[in-house]
Amino acid sequence: MDITELFKELGLDSSALSSGTLQVRSPVDGASIAVLSEHTRNETIQIIGQAHEAFLAWRRVPAPRRGELVRLLGEELRTHKQALGRLVSIEAGKITAEGEGEVQEMIDICDFAVGLSRQLYGLTIASERPGHRMMETWHPLGVVGVISAFNFPVAVWSWNTALALVCGDAVVWKPSEKTPLTALACQALLRRAMERFGDAPQGLLGVLIGGREVGEALVDDARVALVSATGSTRMGREVGPRVAQRFGRCLLELGGNNAIIVTPSADLDMAARGILFGAVGTAGQRCTSTRRLIVHHSVADRLVEKLKKAYASARVGSPLEAGTLVGPLIDRAAFEAMQLALEQARAHGGAVFGGERQLQDAYPDAFYVSPALVEMPEQTEVVCQETFAPILYVMRYESFDDALTMQNGVPQGLSSAVFTTDLREAERFTSPEGSDCGIANVNIGTSGAEIGGAFGGEKETGGGRESGSDAWKAYMRRATNTINYSRELPLAQGIKFGDD
Numbered sequence: 001m002d003i004t005e006l007f008k009e010l011g012l013d014s015s016a017l018s019s020g021t022l023q024v025r026s027p028v029d030g031a032s033i034a035v036l037s038e039h040t041r042n043e044t045i046q047i048i049g050q051a052h053e054a055f056l057a058w059r060r061v062p063a064p065r066r067g068e069l070v071r072l073l074g075e076e077l078r079t080h081k082q083a084l085g086r087l088v089s090i091e092a093g094k095i096t097a098e099g100e101g102e103v104q105e106m107i108d109i110c111d112f113a114v115g116l117s118r119q120l121y122g123l124t125i126a127s128e129r130p131g132h133r134m135m136e137t138w139h140p141l142g143v144v145g146v147i148s149a150f151n152f153p154v155a156v157w158s159w160n161t162a163l164a165l166v167c168g169d170a171v172v173w174k175p176s177e178k179t180p181l182t183a184l185a186c187q188a189l190l191r192r193a194m195e196r197f198g199d200a201p202q203g204l205l206g207v208l209i210g211g212r213e214v215g216e217a218l219v220d221d222a223r224v225a226l227v228s229a230t231g232s233t234r235m236g237r238e239v240g241p242r243v244a245q246r247f248g249r250c251l252l253e254l255g256g257n258n259a260i261i262v263t264p265s266a267d268l269d270m271a272a273r274g275i276l277f278g279a280v281g282t283a284g285q286r287c288t289s290t291r292r293l294i295v296h297h298s299v300a301d302r303l304v305e306k307l308k309k310a311y312a313s314a315r316v317g318s319p320l321e322a323g324t325l326v327g328p329l330i331d332r333a334a335f336e337a338m339q340l341a342l343e344q345a346r347a348h349g350g351a352v353f354g355g356e357r358q359l360q361d362a363y364p365d366a367f368y369v370s371p372a373l374v375e376m377p378e379q380t381e382v383v384c385q386e387t388f389a390p391i392l393y394v395m396r397y398e399s400f401d402d403a404l405t406m407q408n409g410v411p412q413g414l415s416s417a418v419f420t421t422d423l424r425e426a427e428r429f430t431s432p433e434g435s436d437c438g439i440a441n442v443n444i445g446t447s448g449a450e451i452g453g454a455f456g457g458e459k460e461t462g463g464g465r466e467s468g469s470d471a472w473k474a475y476m477r478r479a480t481n482t483i484n485y486s487r488e489l490p491l492a493q494g495i496k497f498g499d500d
């Protein structure tokens with residue numbers, strides 16, 4: 001399918017894609033695929049205003065009816081899964097299976113949210129006073145500002161938006177300036193769902209095109225009750241304090257530096273598969289990509305051998321071609337950051353396997369690399385940083401205690417895994433003294449989380465949780481109600497006041 005047809009299927013107006021100053025380039029070949037107008041500060045404020053108006057109406061719609069809109073959005077996504085998945089591949093460089101997989105995640109969260117729309121439960125609490133009842137009610141919160149990163153250009157939006165919509169909120173989305181087309185396509189699909197729904201207020205979803213300045217205007221606006229921001233730790237350090245300054249709510253999903261521990265009892269074939277998928281999938285550009293391998297010295301040589309073989313046969317190429325496992329890096333800056341990290345690793349005594357630029361003749365303006373495996377003498381400074389590229393640092397350990405210390409010895413705390421068949425090691429890993437990450441897996445890799453669980457991480461990953469479990473609570477306002485159905489007005493804690 002050619003790109004004009006793709007735009008048409010996804011409801012993108014071609015004429016709006018060729019004016020303005022924001023160049024959108026495909027990492028597949030570096031070619032420009034659109035030029036967009038960026039929103040000004042005033043336009044941003046206006047879009048937030050429209051979303052706020054929409055919220056005031058939407059919060060009155062019963063939650064199960066709000067769920068119907070999300071069900072219709074899920075239907076649109078099912079119908080256009082291939083087209084949207086392809087646009088993700090073109091704009092973000094993901095291989096076809098990963099592009100479509102990302103859309104499948106959107107469909108899954110829509111299903112989850114539809115069910116949730118009938119389960120926004122509050123507690124009933126025993127009151128200490130006779131003739132009184134206490135309860136919690138959950139109310140719509142307001143406008144949710146979603147800031148998203150280039151590497152999950154549509155799924156992260158849907159994790160937030162499907163929940164926000166059933167919770168009675170409106171959404172203003174600032175996608176990455178590197179992937180605005182997929183965002184416009186999602187907006188068009190939601191619009192189609194809204195037309196079928198009938199009476200949804202306009203302005204329920206605003207999309208802001210632009211970079212940091214537009215993002216800052218969203219972050220600073222007091223009408224935005226929750227800012228859910230996904231991206232680098234650098235971005236979180238800027239956004240978090242700004243939102244706190246105005247006492248807004250903030251949900252941060254930031255960088256990870258995810259490790260897999262492989263113990264002597266592990267099934268090494270299974271471990272190798274899990275490591276390969278985690279480290280080279282999406283060309284190492286997932287927040288949950290495996291970046292560190294902490295392997296027991298007794299099995300290290302065997303495992304590294306297996307991995308080197310698998311690395312050498314992982315096909316690097318256009319993400320649009322069947323058989324490709326490793327697509328391109330997003331841009332030149334990502335390539336340079338990778339090369340710099342490899343240089344630093346060498347300077348720290350690392351032995352580098354792979355990591356070279358590939359396919360330069362075929363794609364001079366794109367950045368393909370062979371994934372790198374780097375054997376490190378210890379966990380040095382460069383290993384403790386998140387480099388958003390396919391670099392796997394391999395370190396050896398002697399005791400399980402040392403492995404856990406190494407696993408937790410980085411500033412980030414997103415995802416982690418252990419491969420072991422020893423029950424004690426598995427249980428210790430998931431215990432309070434085990435992994436300090438938001439995700440701690442046993443015999444499954446660090447990436448590829450399911451939407452049913454709450455997703456997010458600790459420390460410099462930001463502490464936010466979104467997607468499944470009870471993550472919806474961040475998108476609602478909780479009220480505690482005490483109802484007195486007696487003829488007395490007893491005070492709590494037995495306090496006597498006045499004539500009592």
Ligand code: NAD
Binds near residue numbers: 152232238255
């Ligand atoms: P980035 O931080 O460069 O940009 C992310 C988004 O933040 C973009 O939309 C950008 O325009 C916006 N932004 C940047 N500075 C801002 C500011 N001061 N105010 C408001 N908005 C601002 O990240 P990226 O390069 O697009 O994505 C890669 C990073 O995202 C990696 O660190 C990765 O680990 C992280 N990430 C985390 C998760 C997670 O769930 N934890 C998921 C995906 C990506």
